[in-house]
Amino acid sequence: MKALRSVAEARAFRSASATASIGFVPTMGALHEGHASLIEHAVRENDLAVVSIFVNPTQFGPHEDFASYPRDEPRDLAFCERLGATMVFAPAVDELYPAGDATRVHPGPIGASLEGAARPGHFAGVATVLTKLFAIVRPEVAYFGQKDFQQLRVVQTVARDLRLDVRIVGSPTVRDPDGLAISSRNRYLSAEDRQSALALSRALLAAKDDWANGDRDPAKLRDRVARAASGPGVALEYISVADPITLEELARPADRAVISLAARIGKTRLIDNVLLGISLEKIQ
Numbered sequence: 001m002k003a004l005r006s007v008a009e010a011r012a013f014r015s016a017s018a019t020a021s022i023g024f025v026p027t028m029g030a031l032h033e034g035h036a037s038l039i040e041h042a043v044r045e046n047d048l049a050v051v052s053i054f055v056n057p058t059q060f061g062p063h064e065d066f067a068s069y070p071r072d073e074p075r076d077l078a079f080c081e082r083l084g085a086t087m088v089f090a091p092a093v094d095e096l097y098p099a100g101d102a103t104r105v106h107p108g109p110i111g112a113s114l115e116g117a118a119r120p121g122h123f124a125g126v127a128t129v130l131t132k133l134f135a136i137v138r139p140e141v142a143y144f145g146q147k148d149f150q151q152l153r154v155v156q157t158v159a160r161d162l163r164l165d166v167r168i169v170g171s172p173t174v175r176d177p178d179g180l181a182i183s184s185r186n187r188y189l190s191a192e193d194r195q196s197a198l199a200l201s202r203a204l205l206a207a208k209d210d211w212a213n214g215d216r217d218p219a220k221l222r223d224r225v226a227r228a229a230s231g232p233g234v235a236l237e238y239i240s241v242a243d244p245i246t247l248e249e250l251a252r253p254a255d256r257a258v259i260s261l262a263a264r265i266g267k268t269r270l271i272d273n274v275l276l277g278i279s280l281e282k283i284q
Protein backbone atom coordinates (compact mmCIF):
# COMPACT_ATOMS: atom_id res chain seq x y z
CA MET A 1 0.00 0.00 0.00
CA LYS A 2 1.27 3.47 -0.94
CA ALA A 3 0.50 6.56 1.09
CA LEU A 4 -0.98 9.67 -0.51
CA ARG A 5 1.36 12.60 0.12
CA SER A 6 -0.33 15.74 -1.11
CA VAL A 7 -3.51 17.53 -0.14
CA ALA A 8 -4.44 17.52 -3.84
CA GLU A 9 -4.18 13.71 -4.03
CA ALA A 10 -6.24 13.26 -0.86
CA ARG A 11 -8.94 15.61 -2.18
CA ALA A 12 -8.98 13.73 -5.51
CA PHE A 13 -9.43 10.44 -3.58
CA ARG A 14 -12.39 11.95 -1.71
CA SER A 15 -13.98 13.29 -4.91
CA ALA A 16 -13.58 9.92 -6.63
CA SER A 17 -15.43 8.22 -3.75
CA ALA A 18 -18.04 10.92 -3.26
CA THR A 19 -20.91 8.56 -2.46
CA ALA A 20 -18.95 6.34 -0.04
CA SER A 21 -19.01 6.81 3.73
CA ILE A 22 -15.53 7.40 5.10
CA GLY A 23 -14.40 6.42 8.60
CA PHE A 24 -11.25 8.32 9.51
CA VAL A 25 -8.50 7.48 12.02
CA PRO A 26 -5.98 10.29 12.57
CA THR A 27 -2.67 9.06 14.05
CA MET A 28 0.93 10.08 14.51
CA GLY A 29 2.15 6.69 13.29
CA ALA A 30 4.30 4.16 15.21
CA LEU A 31 1.10 2.15 15.04
CA HIS A 32 0.20 -0.36 17.76
CA GLU A 33 -2.79 -2.42 18.92
CA GLY A 34 -4.53 0.72 20.24
CA HIS A 35 -4.50 2.21 16.74
CA ALA A 36 -5.49 -1.19 15.31
CA SER A 37 -8.72 -1.21 17.29
CA LEU A 38 -9.61 2.26 15.93
CA ILE A 39 -8.83 1.18 12.36
CA GLU A 40 -10.90 -2.00 12.80
CA HIS A 41 -13.74 0.13 14.19
CA ALA A 42 -13.56 2.38 11.09
CA VAL A 43 -13.36 -0.58 8.68
CA ARG A 44 -16.36 -2.25 10.36
CA GLU A 45 -18.67 0.76 10.30
CA ASN A 46 -17.93 2.47 6.96
CA ASP A 47 -17.56 1.85 3.23
CA LEU A 48 -13.98 3.13 3.32
CA ALA A 49 -11.45 3.56 6.12
CA VAL A 50 -8.83 6.29 5.87
CA VAL A 51 -5.83 6.55 8.23
CA SER A 52 -3.63 9.62 8.48
CA ILE A 53 -0.05 9.40 9.69
CA PHE A 54 1.31 12.80 10.60
CA VAL A 55 3.57 13.77 13.48
CA ASN A 56 2.03 17.17 14.06
CA PRO A 57 4.65 19.72 15.11
CA THR A 58 2.18 22.26 16.52
CA GLN A 59 0.95 19.94 19.28
CA PHE A 60 4.43 19.42 20.74
CA GLY A 61 5.90 21.88 23.24
CA PRO A 62 9.41 23.26 22.65
CA HIS A 63 10.93 20.78 25.12
CA GLU A 64 8.86 17.79 24.04
CA ASP A 65 9.81 14.85 21.84
CA PHE A 66 8.77 16.02 18.33
CA ALA A 67 12.21 15.34 16.81
CA SER A 68 12.64 11.96 18.50
CA TYR A 69 9.02 10.78 18.18
CA PRO A 70 9.15 7.20 16.76
CA ARG A 71 8.62 7.03 13.00
CA ASP A 72 8.40 3.80 10.96
CA GLU A 73 6.31 4.41 7.88
CA PRO A 74 6.95 1.20 5.88
CA ARG A 75 5.84 -0.86 8.86
CA ASP A 76 2.83 1.42 9.48
CA LEU A 77 1.67 1.11 5.86
CA ALA A 78 1.80 -2.70 5.98
CA PHE A 79 -0.06 -2.55 9.31
CA CYS A 80 -2.87 -0.42 7.81
CA GLU A 81 -3.13 -2.62 4.73
CA ARG A 82 -3.36 -5.78 6.85
CA LEU A 83 -6.26 -4.27 8.83
CA GLY A 84 -8.20 -3.39 5.68
CA ALA A 85 -7.67 0.37 5.55
CA THR A 86 -8.47 1.79 2.10
CA MET A 87 -6.13 4.76 2.06
CA VAL A 88 -3.31 6.25 4.11
CA PHE A 89 -2.66 9.98 4.01
CA ALA A 90 0.87 10.81 5.14
CA PRO A 91 1.67 14.39 4.14
CA ALA A 92 4.90 16.28 4.74
CA VAL A 93 4.71 19.12 7.25
CA ASP A 94 4.59 21.86 4.60
CA GLU A 95 1.55 20.25 2.95
CA LEU A 96 -0.55 20.87 6.07
CA TYR A 97 1.31 24.03 7.14
CA PRO A 98 2.03 25.97 3.93
CA ALA A 99 4.49 28.87 3.91
CA GLY A 100 3.12 31.73 5.98
CA ASP A 101 0.67 29.49 7.85
CA ALA A 102 -0.50 31.29 11.00
CA THR A 103 -4.12 30.25 11.60
CA ARG A 104 -4.88 28.32 14.79
CA VAL A 105 -8.01 26.79 16.30
CA HIS A 106 -8.16 27.42 20.05
CA PRO A 107 -10.52 25.15 22.00
CA GLY A 108 -12.26 26.79 24.96
CA PRO A 109 -12.35 25.67 28.61
CA ILE A 110 -12.60 21.97 27.70
CA GLY A 111 -8.94 22.12 26.69
CA ALA A 112 -7.68 24.36 29.49
CA SER A 113 -7.30 21.88 32.37
CA LEU A 114 -5.29 18.66 32.78
CA GLU A 115 -3.27 18.02 29.60
CA GLY A 116 -4.02 21.56 28.42
CA ALA A 117 -2.57 22.99 31.63
CA ALA A 118 0.41 20.61 31.63
CA ARG A 119 1.15 21.14 27.93
CA PRO A 120 0.36 24.76 26.94
CA GLY A 121 -0.69 25.03 23.28
CA HIS A 122 -1.09 21.26 22.91
CA PHE A 123 -4.82 21.25 22.21
CA ALA A 124 -4.64 24.27 19.89
CA GLY A 125 -2.17 22.20 17.85
CA VAL A 126 -4.46 19.16 17.96
CA ALA A 127 -7.60 21.16 17.08
CA THR A 128 -5.82 22.98 14.25
CA VAL A 129 -4.42 19.89 12.55
CA LEU A 130 -7.69 17.97 12.89
CA THR A 131 -9.69 20.86 11.44
CA LYS A 132 -7.36 20.80 8.43
CA LEU A 133 -7.52 16.99 8.12
CA PHE A 134 -11.32 16.94 8.39
CA ALA A 135 -11.56 19.59 5.63
CA ILE A 136 -9.31 17.50 3.35
CA VAL A 137 -10.56 13.96 4.04
CA ARG A 138 -14.21 14.96 4.66
CA PRO A 139 -15.07 11.83 6.69
CA GLU A 140 -18.55 11.02 8.01
CA VAL A 141 -17.05 9.66 11.23
CA ALA A 142 -13.68 10.02 12.95
CA TYR A 143 -12.47 7.63 15.67
CA PHE A 144 -10.50 8.61 18.78
CA GLY A 145 -9.19 6.50 21.65
CA GLN A 146 -10.52 6.79 25.19
CA LYS A 147 -6.86 6.60 26.21
CA ASP A 148 -6.64 10.34 25.39
CA PHE A 149 -10.00 11.14 26.94
CA GLN A 150 -9.61 14.92 27.11
CA GLN A 151 -8.54 14.93 23.47
CA LEU A 152 -11.76 13.07 22.59
CA ARG A 153 -13.84 15.71 24.42
CA VAL A 154 -11.85 18.58 22.89
CA VAL A 155 -12.38 17.23 19.37
CA GLN A 156 -16.08 16.61 19.98
CA THR A 157 -16.47 20.15 21.26
CA VAL A 158 -14.51 21.73 18.39
CA ALA A 159 -16.55 19.72 15.84
CA ARG A 160 -19.78 20.88 17.47
CA ASP A 161 -18.74 24.53 17.83
CA LEU A 162 -17.32 24.90 14.30
CA ARG A 163 -20.34 23.01 12.89
CA LEU A 164 -17.97 20.49 11.30
CA ASP A 165 -19.93 17.83 9.49
CA VAL A 166 -18.23 14.88 11.21
CA ARG A 167 -19.30 12.53 14.01
CA ILE A 168 -16.59 11.98 16.64
CA VAL A 169 -16.68 8.48 18.10
CA GLY A 170 -14.73 7.22 21.13
CA SER A 171 -13.13 3.76 21.05
CA PRO A 172 -12.10 1.88 24.24
CA THR A 173 -8.53 1.92 25.57
CA VAL A 174 -6.53 -1.12 24.52
CA ARG A 175 -4.26 -2.47 27.26
CA ASP A 176 -1.41 -4.93 27.41
CA PRO A 177 -2.28 -8.11 29.34
CA ASP A 178 -0.65 -6.64 32.47
CA GLY A 179 -3.05 -3.66 32.35
CA LEU A 180 -0.71 -0.97 31.00
CA ALA A 181 -2.50 1.23 28.44
CA ILE A 182 -0.69 0.78 25.12
CA SER A 183 1.13 3.90 23.94
CA SER A 184 3.79 4.70 21.35
CA ARG A 185 5.85 6.06 24.23
CA ASN A 186 5.85 2.75 26.19
CA ARG A 187 8.89 1.73 24.13
CA TYR A 188 10.91 4.24 26.16
CA LEU A 189 10.21 2.36 29.42
CA SER A 190 12.96 0.16 30.85
CA ALA A 191 11.89 -3.19 32.33
CA GLU A 192 12.00 -1.56 35.76
CA ASP A 193 10.00 1.50 34.58
CA ARG A 194 7.38 -0.81 33.17
CA GLN A 195 6.89 -2.50 36.54
CA SER A 196 6.52 0.95 38.15
CA ALA A 197 4.05 2.02 35.44
CA LEU A 198 1.69 -0.84 36.30
CA ALA A 199 0.74 1.06 39.46
CA LEU A 200 -1.19 3.55 37.28
CA SER A 201 -3.72 1.14 35.76
CA ARG A 202 -3.90 -0.75 39.07
CA ALA A 203 -4.83 2.48 40.85
CA LEU A 204 -7.58 3.27 38.35
CA LEU A 205 -8.92 -0.29 38.71
CA ALA A 206 -8.97 0.14 42.49
CA ALA A 207 -11.09 3.30 42.08
CA LYS A 208 -13.38 1.41 39.73
CA ASP A 209 -13.87 -1.23 42.45
CA ASP A 210 -14.61 1.47 45.01
CA TRP A 211 -17.15 3.00 42.64
CA ALA A 212 -18.75 -0.44 42.11
CA ASN A 213 -19.01 -0.71 45.90
CA GLY A 214 -20.94 2.56 46.02
CA ASP A 215 -18.21 5.08 46.77
CA ARG A 216 -19.10 8.39 45.08
CA ASP A 217 -17.06 10.87 47.12
CA PRO A 218 -14.61 12.54 44.68
CA ALA A 219 -12.08 13.36 47.40
CA LYS A 220 -12.03 9.76 48.62
CA LEU A 221 -11.71 8.41 45.08
CA ARG A 222 -8.83 10.79 44.38
CA ASP A 223 -7.08 9.73 47.61
CA ARG A 224 -7.51 6.10 46.78
CA VAL A 225 -5.92 6.58 43.35
CA ALA A 226 -3.11 8.70 44.83
CA ARG A 227 -2.27 6.03 47.39
CA ALA A 228 -2.50 3.11 44.96
CA ALA A 229 -0.51 4.87 42.22
CA SER A 230 2.27 6.10 44.49
CA GLY A 231 5.31 3.91 44.58
CA PRO A 232 8.94 3.73 43.61
CA GLY A 233 9.64 5.24 40.22
CA VAL A 234 6.25 6.98 39.88
CA ALA A 235 6.13 10.81 39.90
CA LEU A 236 2.44 11.71 39.77
CA GLU A 237 1.69 14.95 37.91
CA TYR A 238 -2.04 15.14 38.48
CA ILE A 239 -5.05 13.09 39.48
CA SER A 240 -8.42 14.45 38.39
CA VAL A 241 -11.94 13.34 39.28
CA ALA A 242 -14.11 15.26 36.84
CA ASP A 243 -17.43 15.28 35.05
CA PRO A 244 -16.90 13.25 31.85
CA ILE A 245 -18.73 15.75 29.65
CA THR A 246 -17.51 19.14 30.92
CA LEU A 247 -14.26 17.89 32.50
CA GLU A 248 -14.94 20.21 35.45
CA GLU A 249 -13.55 18.82 38.71
CA LEU A 250 -16.25 17.25 40.87
CA ALA A 251 -16.74 19.04 44.18
CA ARG A 252 -19.42 16.64 45.43
CA PRO A 253 -20.63 13.09 44.77
CA ALA A 254 -22.05 12.58 41.27
CA ASP A 255 -23.51 9.70 39.30
CA ARG A 256 -20.80 9.82 36.62
CA ALA A 257 -17.11 10.63 36.60
CA VAL A 258 -13.86 10.30 34.72
CA ILE A 259 -10.70 9.78 36.75
CA SER A 260 -7.63 10.85 34.80
CA LEU A 261 -4.00 10.86 35.76
CA ALA A 262 -0.61 11.79 34.37
CA ALA A 263 2.71 10.59 35.74
CA ARG A 264 6.36 10.51 34.88
CA ILE A 265 8.01 7.12 34.98
CA GLY A 266 11.70 7.79 34.52
CA LYS A 267 11.82 10.20 31.59
CA THR A 268 8.54 8.98 30.09
CA ARG A 269 5.26 10.81 30.63
CA LEU A 270 2.20 8.53 30.68
CA ILE A 271 -1.53 9.24 30.95
CA ASP A 272 -4.48 6.97 31.65
CA ASN A 273 -8.12 7.25 32.74
CA VAL A 274 -11.21 5.33 33.75
CA LEU A 275 -14.83 6.19 33.02
CA LEU A 276 -17.36 5.59 35.82
CA GLY A 277 -21.16 5.59 35.75
CA ILE A 278 -21.40 6.32 32.01
CA SER A 279 -20.48 4.29 28.94
CA LEU A 280 -18.13 5.55 26.24
CA GLU A 281 -20.96 5.41 23.65
CA LYS A 282 -22.81 8.08 25.64
CA ILE A 283 -19.86 10.47 25.41
CA GLN A 284 -20.77 12.71 22.45
Ligand code: AMP
Pocket residue numbers: 026027028029033034035037038143144145146147148171172173174175181182183184
Ligand atom coordinates in the same frame (compact mmCIF):
# COMPACT_ATOMS: atom_id res chain seq x y z
P1 AMP B 1 -1.54 9.00 18.47
O1 AMP B 1 -0.92 8.30 17.29
O2 AMP B 1 -0.84 8.73 19.76
O3 AMP B 1 -1.81 10.45 18.20
O4 AMP B 1 -2.96 8.33 18.66
C1 AMP B 1 -3.87 8.26 17.60
C2 AMP B 1 -5.19 7.77 18.12
O5 AMP B 1 -5.02 6.48 18.72
C3 AMP B 1 -5.78 8.69 19.21
O6 AMP B 1 -7.17 8.80 19.01
C4 AMP B 1 -5.47 7.92 20.48
O7 AMP B 1 -6.38 8.20 21.52
C5 AMP B 1 -5.61 6.50 20.00
N1 AMP B 1 -4.94 5.58 20.91
C6 AMP B 1 -3.65 5.63 21.33
N2 AMP B 1 -3.39 4.63 22.21
C7 AMP B 1 -4.55 3.94 22.35
C8 AMP B 1 -4.94 2.80 23.12
N3 AMP B 1 -4.08 2.17 23.92
N4 AMP B 1 -6.23 2.37 23.01
C9 AMP B 1 -7.10 3.01 22.21
N5 AMP B 1 -6.79 4.09 21.45
C10 AMP B 1 -5.54 4.55 21.52
